[in-house]
Structure formats: C-alpha cells, structure tokens
Amino acid sequence: MAIKLLTYPEQVAAHLRKEIFKGRWSGELPGADRLGGELNVNHTTIGSAILILEKEGLLINRGAGRKRQIKLPENYEPPVMKVGLFLYEKVDDRLDYIIDLKNGLQERGHTIAIPSKGLRDLNMDLKRITRLALKADADAWIIQAGSKNVLEWFAAQATPAFALAGRRRGVEIAGTGPDKVPAVQDSVRRLVELGHRRIVMIAREER
Secondary structure (H helix, E strand, O other): OOOOOOOHHHHHHHHHHHHHHHOOOOOEOOOHHHHHHHHOOOHHHHHHHHHHHHHHOOEEOOOOOOOOEEOOOOOOOOOOOEEEEEOOOHHHHHOHHHHHHHHHHHHOOOEEEOOOOOOOOOOOOHHHHHHHHHHHOOOEEEEEOOOHHHHHHHHHOOOOEEEEOOOOOOOOOEEEOOOOHHHHHHHHHHHHHOOOOOOOOOOOOOO
C-alpha cells in the first residue's frame, strides 16, 4: 500500500484539527501571527492549512480582519480531560464556587488534579509553581488568582489555560473574574461624602 506524504499545509491542518478536537480553542481560532509563531511556519503555510479546515467545514471565514469561527460537528463529543486546578491557597478548595467548579467538571467526566500547595503557599515562586504544574501533566489548567508572571507562563504553554480572576489584564489568556475597581471607587466616594477621611482597605497580600 502506498504511503501518502503530507504537504506542510496538510501537516499544519492536521495539528490544528487535533488541537481543536482536544478542546484547546473554542469559539475562535487564534490569528495567523500567533499560530505561525507557535508552529514556526510562514503565513502562506498557515493560510493554506486554514483553507483546508474551511473546506472541511471546521472553520468559518467571517471576513478580512476577523478570526475564523470554530464549528464543531453535530456529533462531536468533548474529550474527557485531566484538568489541573491551581488554587491561590490550598484551603480555597472549601470555597463554595470552587466546590461547584469541581463538581461541574466531574459531572462531565473530567478528572481534577490539584497541586499539593497553592500559589500563595509557594510565594508565587514561578520555578516551584512550574515544577508542580509539569509534574501534574494536566490536559488543561485553571489558575485561581494568579500573579501576572504566573499567568504569562501558563499562557505561553501548549496546554490550554483559564484564569479564574488574578492579574490577567494584558495577558493573552482566557479568563473571568470580578472588576472590583468600580465598586471600590463607589465605596470610597460614599465614605468621603459621609465625612470620613482616613480610609483603609484590608485585602489579601499583593500578588
């Protein structure tokens, strides 16, 4: 039986297809610049690979300057993953929203790996954090309240990562979290209106 040798665009398309089905990206495919830099291939190769996936119906071209939309097949079943959950403090696993998060992941068949120490327990030491992260060998990561350099490291890895609050502004990482600034400003403004002048904010240690 003859063996078909894949062209560079076909190899890149196969890699992108695999990563999409693994759940690395959802909604939109990253831009050509980011993909080209990550895979060390030129724009022409990336463009040809994307065109292959468009013809398959896996990607939708939404026009110039817009990222391709990912369209998974109707019979697609998300993969079961080992999800790493790096907590700010180890005791945070008792928080209601963390318990809900773990239960939701487990209900969908995923397993959860929580490092033996939290980010604060490790003093946000990037070397110690990366050592535990690599040891866990997770398929995806959720990082709770990470510092900027910690989130930057996770964002630079091939493993998908999601920031649960933390210093994510300016970091290319998916995430969510409360915007506390307006609430703090409103609170201070109200206290000043009431005549208070010495106002102290008690918060967690600066990350």
